[in-house]
Amino acid sequence: MAKITLDNLAHSYLPNPGSEDDYALKELNHVWDDGAAYALLGSSGCGKSTLLNIISGLLQPSQGRILFDDRDVTHEPTAARNIAQVFQFPVVYDTMTVRDNLAFPLRNRGRDERYIAERVQEIARMIGMEEMLNRKARGLTADAKQKISLGRGMVRKDVNALLFDEPLTVIDPHMKWELRTQLKKLHHDFGHTMIYVTHDQTEALTFADKVVVMYDGRVVQIGTPEELFERPEHTFVGYFIGSPGMNVIPARIDGNKAYVNGSYVELAQGYGPLNGKVEIGVRPEYARLSQTDGLPVKVRRVEDVGRHKIIRAEFFGHDINIIAGEDERISADMNRVSFDAAHVNVYANDWRVQGEAA
Amino acid sequence: MEKTVNQKAWFLVLPVLLLVAFSAVIPLMTVVNYSVQDTFGNNQFFWAGLEWFREMLSSERMWDALGRQLMFSGIILAIEVPLGIFVALNMPKSGFWASFCLVLMSLPLLIPWNVVGTIWQIFGRVDIGLLGYTLDKLGINYNYTQDTIAAWVTIVVMDVWHWTSLVALLAYAGLKSIPDAYYQAAKIDQASRWKVFRFIELPKMMGVLMIAILLRFMDSFMIYTEPFVVTGGGPGNATTLLSIDLVKMALGQFDLGPAAAFSIMYFLVILLISWVFYTVMTNLDKREG
Numbered sequence: 001m002a003k004i005t006l007d008n009l010a011h012s013y014l015p016n017p018g019s020e021d022d023y024a025l026k027e028l029n030h031v032w033d034d035g036a037a038y039a040l041l042g043s044s045g046c047g048k049s050t051l052l053n054i055i056s057g058l059l060q061p062s063q064g065r066i067l068f069d070d071r072d073v074t075h076e077p078t079a080a081r082n083i084a085q086v087f088q089f090p091v092v093y094d095t096m097t098v099r100d101n102l103a104f105p106l107r108n109r110g111r112d113e114r115y116i117a118e119r120v121q122e123i124a125r126m127i128g129m130e131e132m133l134n135r136k137a138r139g140l141t142a143d144a145k146q147k148i149s150l151g152r153g154m155v156r157k158d159v160n161a162l163l164f165d166e167p168l169t170v171i172d173p174h175m176k177w178e179l180r181t182q183l184k185k186l187h188h189d190f191g192h193t194m195i196y197v198t199h200d201q202t203e204a205l206t207f208a209d210k211v212v213v214m215y216d217g218r219v220v221q222i223g224t225p226e227e228l229f230e231r232p233e234h235t236f237v238g239y240f241i242g243s244p245g246m247n248v249i250p251a252r253i254d255g256n257k258a259y260v261n262g263s264y265v266e267l268a269q270g271y272g273p274l275n276g277k278v279e280i281g282v283r284p285e286y287a288r289l290s291q292t293d294g295l296p297v298k299v300r301r302v303e304d305v306g307r308h309k310i311i312r313a314e315f316f317g318h319d320i321n322i323i324a325g326e327d328e329r330i331s332a333d334m335n336r337v338s339f340d341a342a343h344v345n346v347y348a349n350d351w352r353v354q355g356e357a358a
Numbered sequence: 359m360e361k362t363v364n365q366k367a368w369f370l371v372l373p374v375l376l377l378v379a380f381s382a383v384i385p386l387m388t389v390v391n392y393s394v395q396d397t398f399g400n401n402q403f404f405w406a407g408l409e410w411f412r413e414m415l416s417s418e419r420m421w422d423a424l425g426r427q428l429m430f431s432g433i434i435l436a437i438e439v440p441l442g443i444f445v446a447l448n449m450p451k452s453g454f455w456a457s458f459c460l461v462l463m464s465l466p467l468l469i470p471w472n473v474v475g476t477i478w479q480i481f482g483r484v485d486i487g488l489l490g491y492t493l494d495k496l497g498i499n500y501n502y503t504q505d506t507i508a509a510w511v512t513i514v515v516m517d518v519w520h521w522t523s524l525v526a527l528l529a530y531a532g533l534k535s536i537p538d539a540y541y542q543a544a545k546i547d548q549a550s551r552w553k554v555f556r557f558i559e560l561p562k563m564m565g566v567l568m569i570a571i572l573l574r575f576m577d578s579f580m581i582y583t584e585p586f587v588v589t590g591g592g593p594g595n596a597t598t599l600l601s602i603d604l605v606k607m608a609l610g611q612f613d614l615g616p617a618a619a620f621s622i623m624y625f626l627v628i629l630l631i632s633w634v635f636y637t638v639m640t641n642l643d644k645r646e647g
Contacts, residue, residue: 079548089537093558104549149543
């Protein structure tokens with residue numbers, strides 16, 4: 001178990017990267033605390049897997065250093081880093097039995113057979129495959145194979161970190177829930193540093209203490225699920241987290257008012273002059289539809305998703321989503337929207353601007 | 359509802375039936391025909407029953423040829439399969455050199471059989487051949503026209519030169535189909551190079567290797583042109599493999615009856631061995647599944 005430090009790290013798949021666009025992973029400084037559970041969240045191709053492979057040593061970074069505690073491991077091979085990693089698609093050794101598959105990482109490290117047998121039994125119980133230990137791995141379902149991969153990742157107790165690269169993609173929903181709970185429990189029991197890559201926000205938010213959101217090769221925000229929800233630092237975070245995502249509307253800011261097409265929205269804080277693309281962001285949860293208050297909207301449709309209703313509307317030519325409680329009555333003459341001023345964020349060129357107390 | 363009977367669909371099958379009849383069934387039946395008849399010339403045939411088969415089965419000549427043939431196929435399989443795998447493992451995985459290697463490897467496969475024979479026939483000659491001349495000057499007694507061992511070494515090396523590429527290319531295709539994640543997982547699991555081969559590469563290559571082995575077995579078991587061009591079956595009968603012997607019997611001595619019986623048994627042996635191969639392989643597959 002170790003603290004992992006990324007120091008000025010960047011990676012490009014091109015031999016001679018020039019502009020910043022050539023980098024799959026843009027310059028990054030970050031410390032992964034010892035024993036914490038992180039989720040690495042982002043859409044496909046944003047550099048999540050690249051970052052993971054650099055940490056495990058499968059990829060050499062173009063620049064920067066990686067430290068495990070205080071040891072520089074940038075140029076050390078994977079084997080020397082003592083890391084466990086589980087991949088998106090199941091990797092099993094077809095010709096071996098399930099038991100031998102699980103024992104493989106321990107045998108390769110020369111652990112004694114008694115300890116191995118014990119450990120394999122334990123892991124098999126954890127992934128629910130005790131009855132299948134003597135079967136050949138070939139011909140098992142994708143589900144079962146991925147459970148074996150997970151098991152192989154967890155079988156070593158002394159790893160520096162456990163990395164998961166979208167491990168539950170191929171697993172069916174009910175098992176997904178169970179395995180995620182197991183992982184969480186594993187983390188709780190052994191306190192491994194865990195990094196869990198996913199593009200599924202529910203998975204990220206339930207698994208991790210801290211969520212790292214990546215966008216276009218860059219880490220845009222690191223925070224607790226609550227922070228990501230309340231104060232997205234980047235419009236991408238607002239849009240990516242939440243269902244539906246944050247409403248982002250172009251606006252002009254003057255002091256503590258945001259002007260949208262001549263009408264204005266009250267802000268909780270005051271802002272100085274802003275340059276570039278200026279927008280306000282407000283989550284659908286903090287917008288309210290009514291007959292009297294706020295700015296005019298055109299309601300297009302109302303979707304009842306069970307726990308609440310989602311109102312899809314048009315606001316000065318922009319799409320806007322509003323969430324209303326399940327019991328709230330929505331009537332045809334409700335055509336105004338108001339925002340909870342404390343939860344309206346202001347963005348300049350996609351990055352959040354901190355206001356001053358008004 | 360009553361179905362109308364319409365047998366006209368048979369006509370659709372007719373072209374195929376005709377094609378197969380002329381390309382396979384009729385020639386084979388001609389051979390069967392010869393194998394059970396005898397003639398004293400003048401195109402007069404009379405029934406001989408299983409006489410030829412009996413004669414062939416007790417003929418030392420055929421058993422010797424079969425023995426040599428099995429030894430030849432055995433030796434070239436034992437060399438070409440491991441060598442092909444070894445070459446495939448060491449070929450570049452991508453880029454210019456990968457294409458270069460692929461083209462280079464394919465070259466021997468594109469050369470006609472009799473040309474391959476001629477190349478090696480000349481290559482091995484002591485008077486003008488590069489190989490023969492060099493070996494001779496080095497003081498090694500090498501003469502494939504007189505020495506049995508030299509003759510065998512020459513035709514084996516020739517076959518290895520000609521066909522190892524096929525095994526290598528098939529093995530390479532098998533290797534290329536292994537996803538990167540397997541190698542990455544093996545690194546994480548700290549598997550040695552040998553274990554990567556034993557537990558990832560070999561199992562994933564098994565399918566194409568089976569095809570390679572089967573193809574090489576059948577092909578080598580029927581080999582005729584190359585050894586015929588190089589040694590003509592000599593010295594003596596040392597490299598007279600089955601098909602060389604068959605041609606000698608049928609065209610050299612004009613013993614059509616025995617040769618036909620020989621052909622049929624030859625055909626059955628290939629069929630039998632291929633079938634055994636196939637069954638054993640597929641069963642291995644199932645047992646592991």
